[in-house]
Amino acid sequence: MAKDINVKELKEKIERGDDFLLIDVREPYEHQEFNVGGQLIPLGTLPTKIDALRPHAEDEIILYCRSGNRSGVAKELMERAGFKVVRNLLGGMLDWQEEYGVHS
Numbered sequence: 001m002a003k004d005i006n007v008k009e010l011k012e013k014i015e016r017g018d019d020f021l022l023i024d025v026r027e028p029y030e031h032q033e034f035n036v037g038g039q040l041i042p043l044g045t046l047p048t049k050i051d052a053l054r055p056h057a058e059d060e061i062i063l064y065c066r067s068g069n070r071s072g073v074a075k076e077l078m079e080r081a082g083f084k085v086v087r088n089l090l091g092g093m094l095d096w097q098e099e100y101g102v103h104s
Helices: 007-016 028-033 043-056 069-080 092-100
Strands: 021-024 060-064 085-088
Touching: 007 060, 007 092, 043 069, 060 069, 060 092, 069 085
Parallel strands: 021 060, 060 085
Antiparallel strands: none
């Protein structure tokens, strides 16, 4: 089980250009309001997208939502489906906006 990540670590990974899959599990309206470049897969649709994500089963995947709750649920779902390196963004977009604002 991969350890979760905080907003500072995620921002550093993005700035370094690290290779990982970033997934936003919020609803489309939340994603439109503010996001950090993640692929939008709302939590409710994630079970139907697991097979499409299967090529990334060994890759690092970072999930985020508003506060970290939905992405925590998504992490459990993906780990049960056999994904190896799934990390939850602790504090989600609330922490990101608090730390960096909405235009970082």
